[in-house]
Amino acid sequence: MKRFLDLDDLTDDRLQAVLRRAAALERAPITDDLRGKTIGLLFMNPSLRTLASMQAGAQQLGGSTFVITPGQGSWTLETRDSVVMDGDAVEHVREAIPVLAQYADALGVRCFAKGKDLDEDLADGLIRQMADLCPKPFINLESALAHPCQALADWKTLEDLDVPRHGGRFVLSWAYHPKALALAVPTAALTMAARRGMDVTVLHPEGYDLPDPVLGKARALAASSGGSVTVSHDRRQALDGAHVVYCKSWGAPQHYGRPDDEAVLRRELRDWCVQESWFGPARPDARFMHCLPVRRNVKVADEVLDGPRSVVVQQAGNRLHAQKALMIELLTEGGA
């Protein structure tokens, strides 16, 4: 069964084919590749881009969608196994997923990290459980540790901008956010850039080291692709010669699941709001990337988001083209 849980699910050949198709769909958006097909979308968490781009994308390919948002017009869902369901949840995913799969030709599911147990979230088990329950093609629309649709769109954005694969300098920078955020997007951006063969620097304040399994995977990908992964706490050093700064916040792993403890560390870090002055040592044409949504003047200053470096809207636009190509890959004979 075809499923897209992480970028790893596409071989290098298929990844390049999907990116080529995404570029073609950007030039000629309307096709009938999904005529008569329905994509079921289950959103356990909120979305703007993913929800709208999946719906618009399916429609532009001649298909249709239905959207389930548990607790908002449909039953609240339980995800834990072997639990006595005497709380708020009315229905279990063990029934809900195979039921929805009968109404659709593929399912896309968003289920974020629970944010309580680091090992549990690093295992990314819930999205795999959902995929295992689905007898149809399955798309991860962001899970505890992965956001492969974002990674695919970001890869296309780098191609569109002619950012070099080998020798391209990609900085993944931590930024301040009032809450401890999940690891899915930083992991997706880091592993995408490493697999693309770029020289990646992970820039963050003390205490915000990405977990070893995340860094280890990125380093293994870089070793295969001819790229590199380093870690820095020094902003000037990290941005020296950078082609791209990709900003994202994440929670301190040492305080995972304990937001009150983490807040003590975090409250001293409000100056980690990306400013134009950060780009002094970067290439003059360095780009700023962020997956969105973003809190202006908390995480990133207006001057950056509204300035010529920012490609955040282009990134979001590429979600549409990339996911359309992905749906064709997963749902049609012509895809593979």
Ligand code: CP
């Ligand atoms: N970047 C992203 O996935 O956006 P949404 O959360 O709005 O879908």
